[in-house]
Amino acid sequence: MFAEERHRLIGGMLADYGKVTVADLSGRFGITRETVRRDLAQLESTGLLRRVHGGAVATSKASTTEESHTVRTSRHFAEKRRIAQRALDLLPHGPVSAVLDAGTTTELLAEAMVDRIPGQRAAEILAVTHALPIANRLAASPDFQLELVGGRIRGLTSAAIGARAVEQFQAMRPDIAFLGTNGVHYEFGLSTPDVLEAAVKSAIVRCARRVVVLADSSKFGEEAFVRFGTLNEIDALVTDRAPQGALAAALERADVEVLVA
Known part of the structure; x- marks a missing residue:
């Protein structure tokens, strides 16, 4: 699976669940945890997510985020x-x-x-x-x-x-x-x-x-x-x-x- 496809799927998971874990993504895509971390780092640079211990959360889940x-x-x-x-x-x-x-x-x-x-x-x-x-x-x-x-x-x-x-x-x-x-x-x-x-x-x-x-x-x-x-x-x-x-x-x-x- 190409990185772009993984990134799209990760985005969908964040939209559905608000967070993802390195362990789950590694098993789901059959890739190393280091590769998952690189994917998450790239997605964080685009503003899609925020990395946390063990995975990442949607930017809307940031600790200081508050809705109207x-x-x-x-x-x-x-x-x-x-x-x-x-x-x-x-x-x-x-x-x-x-x-x-x-x-x-x-x-x-x-x-x-x-x-x-x-x-x-x-x-x-x-x-x-x-x-x-x-x-x-x-x-x-x-x-x-x-x-x-x-x-x-x-x-x-x-x-x-x-x-x-x-x-x-x-x-x-x-x-x-x-x-x-x-x-x-x-x-x-x-x-x-x-x-x-x-x-x-x-x-x-x-x-x-x-x-x-x-x-x-x-x-x-x-x-x-x-x-x-x-x-x-x-x-x-x-x-x-x-x-x-x-x-x-x-x-x-x-x-x-x-x-x-």
């Missing part, structure tokens, strides 16, 4: 909606304070709260968020108590970031926090592409009595640029498919409750 709110909302929408509906069951009854982190799945949770929680119960909920889209969702109901954490607004996520937001969360002790994440990795933990957004997420993780992560299964095994929490720091993971392999084992060791929607 519109793209993220449409991606895996059905799974995210199911996750949000399931997460609603974790909201305690009675007077409760709940942080909703920035994210498309947590935004769907806010929508579910407005749609499904009756006025009398909603009046007992103090919802805290630093995300403008979530605040707008919750503000549609006159019943919820709403606390908006401020700071500089990051355009890509419409969420407050910076020292002011971090300090406000550090001064709180909410009953429960619902967090979004860009990656759930068995070693690296929870991560996001932006340093300032990670600082806010870390503050939320450390301030809440109970931490619940909402993540569809496309986030499994992913590592974004900045870690904001370890698996040992979370209490529950709500997802659309049961984790497998090393991630499942790591979650069990960390005593994380996994809920499949």
Whole structure:
């Protein structure tokens, strides 16, 4: 097989799976690993991929890559909606304070709260968020108590970031926090592409009595640029498919409750 044909096939695999390994490509094409590495180096020079340990990932999978709110909302929408509906069951009854982190799945949770929680119960909920889209969702109901954490607004996520937001969360002790994440990795933990957004997420993780992560299964095994929490720091993971392999084992060791929607 000519190199050009291999390169085309590698491009197709990256489009389908987001990553390739040197071992798999060597076996698939019947070539040496050194030849595979040369192929990957050539493709990296064209911008098609980024080499990582043991293989390569699509450039869209780079650790600092972050899609727009519109793209993220449409991606895996059905799974995210199911996750949000399931997460609603974790909201305690009675007077409760709940942080909703920035994210498309947590935004769907806010929508579910407005749609499904009756006025009398909603009046007992103090919802805290630093995300403008979530605040707008919750503000549609006159019943919820709403606390908006401020700071500089990051355009890509419409969420407050910076020292002011971090300090406000550090001064709180909410009953429960619902967090979004860009990656759930068995070693690296929870991560996001932006340093300032990670600082806010870390503050939320450390301030809440109970931490619940909402993540569809496309986030499994992913590592974004900045870690904001370890698996040992979370209490529950709500997802659309049961984790497998090393991630499942790591979650069990960390005593994380996994809920499949």
